[in-house]
Amino acid sequence: MNLATSLAALPTPALVLDEARMMRNIDRLAERAKRLNVTLRPHLKTAKSVDVAHRLFGGATGPITVSTLAEAEVFHRAGFADILYAVGVAPAKLERIAALRAEGCDLKVILDSVAQARAVAEAGIPALIEIDSDGHRGGVSPGSPALIEIGEILHRAKALSGVMTHAGESYNVAGAEAHAEFAERERSACAQAAESLRAAGFSCPTVSVGSTPTAHAARNLTGVTELRAGVYMFFDLVMAGIGVCAIDDIALSVLTSVIGHQPDKGWTLIDAGWMAMSRDRGTAAQAVDQGYGVVCDVEGRPIPDLIVTGCNQEHGVVARRPGTTSEPPDLPVGTLLRILPNHACATAAQHSHYTVLPEAGGALLTWPRFGGW
Amino acid sequence: MNLATSLAALPTPALVLDEARMMRNIDRLAERAKRLNVTLRPHLKTAKSVDVAHRLFGGATGPITVSTLAEAEVFHRAGFADILYAVGVAPAKLERIAALRAEGCDLKVILDSVAQARAVAEAGIPALIEIDSDGHRGGVSPGSPALIEIGEILHRAKALSGVMTHAGESYNVAGAEAHAEFAERERSACAQAAESLRAAGFSCPTVSVGSTPTAHAARNLTGVTELRAGVYMFFDLVMAGIGVCAIDDIALSVLTSVIGHQPDKGWTLIDAGWMAMSRDRGTAAQAVDQGYGVVCDVEGRPIPDLIVTGCNQEHGVVARRPGTTSEPPDLPVGTLLRILPNHACATAAQHSHYTVLPEAGGALLTWPRFGGW
Numbered sequence: 001m002n003l004a005t006s007l008a009a010l011p012t013p014a015l016v017l018d019e020a021r022m023m024r025n026i027d028r029l030a031e032r033a034k035r036l037n038v039t040l041r042p043h044l045k046t047a048k049s050v051d052v053a054h055r056l057f058g059g060a061t062g063p064i065t066v067s068t069l070a071e072a073e074v075f076h077r078a079g080f081a082d083i084l085y086a087v088g089v090a091p092a093k094l095e096r097i098a099a100l101r102a103e104g105c106d107l108k109v110i111l112d113s114v115a116q117a118r119a120v121a122e123a124g125i126p127a128l129i130e131i132d133s134d135g136h137r138g139g140v141s142p143g144s145p146a147l148i149e150i151g152e153i154l155h156r157a158k159a160l161s162g163v164m165t166h167a168g169e170s171y172n173v174a175g176a177e178a179h180a181e182f183a184e185r186e187r188s189a190c191a192q193a194a195e196s197l198r199a200a201g202f203s204c205p206t207v208s209v210g211s212t213p214t215a216h217a218a219r220n221l222t223g224v225t226e227l228r229a230g231v232y233m234f235f236d237l238v239m240a241g242i243g244v245c246a247i248d249d250i251a252l253s254v255l256t257s258v259i260g261h262q263p264d265k266g267w268t269l270i271d272a273g274w275m276a277m278s279r280d281r282g283t284a285a286q287a288v289d290q291g292y293g294v295v296c297d298v299e300g301r302p303i304p305d306l307i308v309t310g311c312n313q314e315h316g317v318v319a320r321r322p323g324t325t326s327e328p329p330d331l332p333v334g335t336l337l338r339i340l341p342n343h344a345c346a347t348a349a350q351h352s353h354y355t356v357l358p359e360a361g362g363a364l365l366t367w368p369r370f371g372g373w
Numbered sequence: 374m375n376l377a378t379s380l381a382a383l384p385t386p387a388l389v390l391d392e393a394r395m396m397r398n399i400d401r402l403a404e405r406a407k408r409l410n411v412t413l414r415p416h417l418k419t420a421k422s423v424d425v426a427h428r429l430f431g432g433a434t435g436p437i438t439v440s441t442l443a444e445a446e447v448f449h450r451a452g453f454a455d456i457l458y459a460v461g462v463a464p465a466k467l468e469r470i471a472a473l474r475a476e477g478c479d480l481k482v483i484l485d486s487v488a489q490a491r492a493v494a495e496a497g498i499p500a501l502i503e504i505d506s507d508g509h510r511g512g513v514s515p516g517s518p519a520l521i522e523i524g525e526i527l528h529r530a531k532a533l534s535g536v537m538t539h540a541g542e543s544y545n546v547a548g549a550e551a552h553a554e555f556a557e558r559e560r561s562a563c564a565q566a567a568e569s570l571r572a573a574g575f576s577c578p579t580v581s582v583g584s585t586p587t588a589h590a591a592r593n594l595t596g597v598t599e600l601r602a603g604v605y606m607f608f609d610l611v612m613a614g615i616g617v618c619a620i621d622d623i624a625l626s627v628l629t630s631v632i633g634h635q636p637d638k639g640w641t642l643i644d645a646g647w648m649a650m651s652r653d654r655g656t657a658a659q660a661v662d663q664g665y666g667v668v669c670d671v672e673g674r675p676i677p678d679l680i681v682t683g684c685n686q687e688h689g690v691v692a693r694r695p696g697t698t699s700e701p702p703d704l705p706v707g708t709l710l711r712i713l714p715n716h717a718c719a720t721a722a723q724h725s726h727y728t729v730l731p732e733a734g735g736a737l738l739t740w741p742r743f744g745g746w
Contacts, residue, residue, distance in 0.1 A: 008465070011442070011465075011466070011469070011746055012463065012465070012746070013746060014746075045686055045687070067648075067686055067687045068687060069384070087632070087644065087687045087688065088632040088633045088642060088644075088688075089632065090385065090630035090631075090632050090644055090706070090707060091706065091707045092381070092384075092385070092630060092707060093384070096384070111633075112633055113633060113634065113706055115705060115706040115707075116632075116633075116706055132635075137635075137642065137685065137688055137690070138632075138633045138635070138642055138688070168685065257463035257465060258463075259460070259461040259462065259463050259489075259511075260461045260484075260485055260486060260489075260511045261486065262505075262510075262511070269461060269510065269511055271460060271461075271463055274653075274719065275440075275722060275744075276746075278651075278652055279651055279652035279653045279654070279719060280647075280652045281652070312510065312541065313418055313440055313718055313719075314418070314440045314441065314460045315460065315461075315510055315511070317510070332488060333463070333464065333486055333488040333489055334463060334464045334465060334488075345686055346647065346652055346686075349648060349723070350722070350744075351745075352744065352745050371648075371723075371725065372724075372725050373384055373385070373386060373387075373649075
């Protein structure tokens with residue numbers, strides 16, 4: 001059975017994952033991490049899938065990053081023991097974290113305040129201090145007195161695991177040169193913070209950095225022990241827009257059916273609205289605004305200049321990219337299309353499972369995914 | 374146990390539903406429909422909850438609207454038999470629709486093309502013809518030859534149920550006067566279409582109109598038989614921004630914990646990011662941009678000038694509304710806040726259940742919600 005026939009049996013909209021592309025993306029970063037001589041700790045917030053998690057490590061398990069305790073619990077049950085919960089910890093969550101640790105999960109947290117450090121030290125949970133390397137969100141400056149104050153509280157409780165940073169601002173610049181600069185900011189901020197802590201007499205074994213753009217551009221990771229990235233497994237239009245991947249590397253798409261036309265407006269209506277695509281408009285501020293996604297034929301080949309220009313809950317509007325004039329193909333009611341997403345994390349989150357085009361060929365697979373906290 | 378103590382036992386982020394506010398919103402529109410002498414057919418795409426559905430009809434069932442076949446299936450199993458699937462039908466879905474009808478569900482579809490009408494007529498499924506009353510999305514013009522052509526195909530198959538429209542553009546104007554104008558466009562377009570079909574010799578029993586803004590503003594529904602609306606049960610900041618409700622009518626909020634601060638920037642970080650709030654920025658183009666939501670204390674009282682100005686996956690940034698100077702309260706790590714959403718449909722879709730503050734008081738309830746297609 002060919003691909004179009006297999007996909008025609010699915011109810012639309014449906015989330016489709018191209019395993020061969022995903023494996024290529026996984027292998028690419030694993031090789032980079034090896035060359036840079038750091039441990040790769042993939043972030044599973046994008047995939048939220050045990051099937052994907054096992055494919056990161058050749059069927060085995062390894063160190064991972066998560067964004068929710070629900071992820072930590074699911075992946076621990078699936079055999080993953082070395083887990084970093086990379087969202088600043090709320091003290092009310094410590095009981096649940098301690099319960100997971102009591103089950104044998106080496107779950108570590110991150111924090112950037114004295115108040116959190118006191119609560120975490122009292123609970124005896126290992127923590128990494130979040131370092132602010134680019135003004136993006138949280139973290140303490142590598143040179144701030146707060147770093148040493150927090151470090152001392154954790155050190156005394158034998159709870160200081162290390163330091164970490166995430167250069168989220170790297171998403172807002174394009175090109176390997178710019179990403180390499182952010183990678184160097186991550187490296188130097190974290191290496192400096194680790195040196196300050198060590199100079200104060202505290203052990204700081206882990207120095208963890210990363211984001212998908214910086215992980216793919218870093219040239220030198222001296223002083224760093226591990227690298228984190230998440231969306232690279234699937235990639236998306238935002239990553240393609242800043243040059244981290246090509247459109248052909250995007251492993252995720254939403255299968256949709258044509259349900260109507262407004263010929264006077266040049267609109268084709270599809271049954272993938274924001275419920276299937278998410279409301280993410282991450283390419284809106286990029287050089288090429290991809291609307292709510294790039295329209296491909298059922299085989300996954302982009303149709304020139306055709307994007308999703310608007311979304312309602314269960315309706316998408318497909319039209320030519322503003323300023324273009326290429327003639328779109330005839331797309332009768334019932335035509336199957338595949339839409340490449342702006343932001344894989346957000347689009348995947350709208351779905352309960354992946355329909356997988358297996359790398360080895362053969363029948364489509366279903367891989368469950370989960371959500372919640 | 375008081376509200377703050379009850380909510381403190383929940384993991385954050387969590388979706389909170391104030392049942393008393395919801396019942397007030399439900400009663401308000403039910404009374405309007407009665408006064409306007411039309412049947413109310415609530416749209417359950419926002420709630421996706423059997424518990425909410427039963428509360429629309431005093432514990433009984435009634436006519437409903439849905440946006441997915443998954444909703445039709447769940448609500449039919451819960452006892453709802455009269456269902457309108459209000460997204461233009463893809464022919465590949467007819468088999469599943471026929472199966473549901475064979476189980477006793479009076480499920481009707483909508484369409485706006487000859488191709489769909491032929492497929493639906495062949496399957497013998499009753500359909501409403503979608504009328505374009507405001508250029509918003511789908512539908513045929515009430516005066517177009519296509520209307521009669523489609524009507525004839527359905528009529529011959531005894532599958533013509535009526536006509537319907539949705540003035541989605543009413544969301545983009547503010548005030549009862551403007552909404553009443555869109556309500557009149559809905560009414561006149563549908564009444565004209567129904568008259569044309571009847572003049573051609575076809576029966577057209579149902580004339581269905583509605584959107585939350587127009588349903589609350591319509592003054593005269595002569596020729597209309599039923600009214601549809603969805604988000605009104607919960608309301609949200611978009612609806613408040615165009616004057617359909619007050620901020621105090623919003624029944625939905627996201628409970629979140631403070632997890633950090635960047636005092637130099639005036640930022641408080643919370644554990645509700647776009648995964649909990651959605652990426653919807655529906656107030657961005659309104660007179661007052663509410664960011665990703667209005668920040669309330671744990672009791673649900675808005676904190677002056679405090680909004681969620683930015684979101685990452687599991688992080689929200691709380692800051693003062695640009696241009697304001699009121700002093701925000703001290704919000705230490707661990708403080709519980711509640712965020713009112715821009716768009717209730719999108720925010721609710723990010724969660725697997727509601728934590729309900731019961732109208733009758735007492736312990737919090739959990740109402741499941743569902744997604745998918």
